[in-house]
Amino acid sequence: MEKVAATQSYLFNTGAQYQSQQYLGCHWESATQVSFRAWAPHAQLVQVIGSFNDWQPIPLMLLPKTGIWVGAVASVQVGDLYKFQVTDAAGHVQAKIDPFARQFEKKPGDAGVVPDPTPMQWHDSLWLARRKKSRSANRPINIYEVHLGSWRRHSDGRYYTYKELSETLIPYVKKLGYTHIELMPVMEHLLDASWGYQQLGYFAPTSRFGTPLDFLKLVDQCHQANIGVIVDWVPGHFIRNYDALYQYDGTPTFEYQDPDRDNNRRWGAWNFDLGKAQVQSFLISSALFWLTDCHLDGLRVDAVSNMLYLDYDEGRAGQRNQFGDNRNLEGIAFLKRLNTLIFEQHPDVLMIAEESSAYPQVTASVDQGGLGFNYKWNMGWMHDTLAFFQLDPWQRRDHFELLTFAFVYLYDEQFILPFSHDEVVHGKKSLMHKMPGDRYNQFANLRTMLTYMLAFPGKVLNFMGSEWGQFLEWRDWSQLEWVDLKDPLNHGMQQFTQTLNQVYRENRPLWELDHDPAGLIYTYTDDPASATMGFIRQAKRKYSFVVAAFNFMPIERRHYQIGVPYPGQYELLLNTEAQAFGGTWTKLETTFTAIEQPYHGQPASFEVTLPAMGALLIRPQRVEKRSR
Template identity: 60%
Template sequence: MDETTSPWLYLFGRGEDYQSYRRFGAHLVSPGVWQFLVWAPHAAGVAVVGDFSDWEPVALTPIGETGCWQGQHAGDVGQLYKFHITTQAGEVIEKIDPYAFAFEKKPGTAAKLCDLPKHEWHDAAWQDLQKQQPIYSRPLNIYEMHLGSFQRHEDGSYLSYQELAKLVIPYVKQMGYTHIELMPLMEHLLDASWGYQLMGYFAATSRFGAPEDFLAFVDAAHKAGLGVIMDWVPGHFIRNTDTLAQFDGTPTFEYQDPHRADNVRWGTWNFDLGKTQVQSFLISSAMYWLDHCHLDGLRVDAVSNMLYMDYDAGKENDRNVNGGRDNLEGQAFLKKLNTSVFAAHPEALMIAEESSAFPKVSAPIDMGGLGFNYKWNMGWMNDTLKYFEMDPYARRDHLNLLTFSWVYTYDEQFILPFSHDEVVHGKKSLMHKMPGDRYNQFANLRVMFVWFMTHPGKKLLFMGSEWGQFLEWRDYSALEWVDLDDPMNAAMQQFTKTLNKLYKKRPSLWVNDHDPSGMQVTKGDGPEQLAYIRKGETADDFTIVVLNLMPEEIQNYPIAVPASGDYEIVLNTESYHFGGTWRRLQRTLHTTGEPMDGQPDQVRVVLPAMSALLIAPKKIRREPHEH
């Protein structure tokens, strides 16, 4: 095999082999015989060592001028192996297989002989549905998870992929979510990194079982009608010397310039995103998870770090060749990534975790964008939490923390995230952030969740927040499921489930998330209440949202409505079923015949203290001139 007879080696060198995982690494080529292929462009020699050779080196052969090395050896599935790289200085260094599909359990870093994981898929109906219905006009409500701390055995050990599938999938389905987002499951050494400091870009972590078990987890989710998204980290990788760092004794996957290679903020190495072979490697990783593992999307981590030269600590004065702060090769890589992914998977979710004001992150490339189809709305999240953490009587002068989001809501296709980052490292859980005593904390949390679920944009909530866990998230132990023995937590869980299901049931809350026609504000100047209408595709499909942001009940409160007739309150956050005090709820409301706030009519309600109401048309009538 050489570059003249292997067009994919040529494409790999050009940064255009997007299924390089089918060739690189270890693959079974005949019964008991494995072929090894590795990229080590500046190595003086490469050998494979493993259980199958009693850890004696088996030399590989260079393939022309490609920088790739190949060879074959007999071995059994599951046997461990590594590469021995002889550097130009004559030093022999031990390295992982960058393309391995499986690794031994930490703290070891040896790969396992494992060909492409196999699974008999049963998700054709799910796959067809994704292709038929654009995600933009569907409900998208994501349950973010860290599998290692959702639940554990009594002795503190991890549950397996199989055990997690039986536990997680029915729970997430029952709670009314549409997707599960998994924090990085690619192989990593340090538990405390939560998977964001990676070494295995093609290997589901061995913590929870075999690669095939992970595929079965995804299949089970799809059969249950749940999508699966995974966090993916193409910007940087773990520093450990036996992984990707200085792979052939020189900067290989990282930048040649040590200043650019050094990621100070996360203690990692930055990928050289301008290097074509690195592009083939990373885009192939994305394709592996989307294509071979049937994931529905990737949340791309730390996009800002790939957009700017000066994003990292100590690099405030870094500039590109044109004197600007843009990371030109990083931006080009992201466009290439998204172009490649959507060419193969038009229905995929490519979500940017991006915290700057970089324009058009979620716009198509031919419109000057980066090509993602979603971006996390970090500004909305920060402002919302800042507002709700205040004492209610201190909020009067700060309603703009909520309403400012309306200025830029449609600048991007946003996901509203209450993620793991907001409930860890001393930040407190969402419930614990709320002001007042325990009762008022839950009342505030319910109102904030209504704001979250009715504001334009798709949704993401981190595990445990749905029942108001008091403790902040800890990666080293299970969620505090014992909380659900407390009636307040159980009621909060019931509220979140009810709200999730109501969200899915009412198209007006999601079908026009990215169109200004999908929302009309009727009361936005406060300072104590907000009211707005979420609108669907027809004149009769709308939901009226009213927030009382003060702990004071208001009698006979007027609410503008877009048509005369009868309305019903479909959600009252102060219902005793949800932990509130209201046992007798208003149901049917009749319009008064009085126009209000630019609308043709109004209804009047008792607005509970610190509450939110969702109101829907029951039987409305329109004048002939109304549309």
């Protein structure tokens, strides 16, 4: 036992313990005895306190040269609460959380909960097997971003539980045709208004919605319904509370020692010391816990820019590394190591960077000098696209570069195109409310923008509520405005989203070559005079492609010519102005004949009526197969 403890402690202290939660924290040693282990290298004394003995301190023993305090307690039961009581070198006593706790009591308390040792019985082997066989770059990824606390609530304001969400959220997402759910942080946190980004428990699903086992069952049932699960994860900073990680043993323990680097003023948090070996063991163990033990399909790593630059946060201007620039060398090295280790164990998961700067090679492999993520949120595309669609249509001709600029850096990274929660809160207005014109035109613009998003190269993400055009911006303290769906326009918008998602999933050209220049054929992407745009999305198979045409003006374009690679018959996949979606077209053009008449660099073409403020998606039905 002593040899095992020495090995585990050595690995943790050298940054090489990637399952540290299985050693540190609270663990069952027998049916009646629990061991407690805490890392507090500069503490004078560490004791465990808990409800199992009326919160009377029980001293732990310091393992020599490890900084780890250990002890065993008998007569403990599942569900008992506990904390560590830490006496620092100056004699100050502070009750502290267990950083490795698997479960916490419900807020406002933050004591750890002695875990239930009952193992999870998984039923998602088929999903995991399929995931291993396919590369994410070549499969559809259409993400529904969800804040569990405000997707739905009971009439009295109570949260839906993990069990209730399994019964409601999963069928809803499956019906609408999304491929993945991305959950805003489910790691334990105290402040609702932080949305989970001020984390307390890095190994504990929040108790707001139920037990850890209930959370695992939610993931399991998502997988059984063929829905992937991604969770936001925050390795850059942690909650300010003094009874949490901050100065855990009375000195900077998880955070930087440098007072100019530990304080994250932008988010009101403390920054992890990403160069410290024990912090690396802690964070890498956390990431692997969610991917391995919880079967998650990916992590969206929050605030990556904060880990890349010394002066990214307010108040740190002028900080420089030994090379004289502002790169955070420890943060960069940590991210490379994190992604390398994760993909060694889980080559089929998604590691997504929420990175808002122009830092290069975020999604390049570590061997090629990159950070090693396989996806990055395309914040530039998001910002420019929203800016364009918020313009009065008659001004769009003068700002067409807002759309066309994204084609310049299209393949610099592997991108996800996000319309996330950040864009529909704090006075920014909902997606529908951002759109110009009266209510009818707002919906027409929104349908066109979402179609543009799914046709544009890259995987996609939309925040909850946008699928039916909720008018009110997101509020974390109440559920979505489900009553909107009684309105025909909102209901039609939801039907449109379901149809659009189905078109996306069933047509390989819209996702199979997202990150390959061969997957996009430029036809008329830069025509500001008419404020129209078109391009062709190509699949691996030569004759499998989708033609996308967009009209960003409230003027119907009759006899609108579209260039295509082959003459023959083409069929309509989607017209955003169909009456069923809330548009005005009662009769749709469903077939088109392309003749050998070159247009915009293509050897054949056909004419369509391009709807005002609308979009068309068209694919070949029977074409003359020939070499080009």
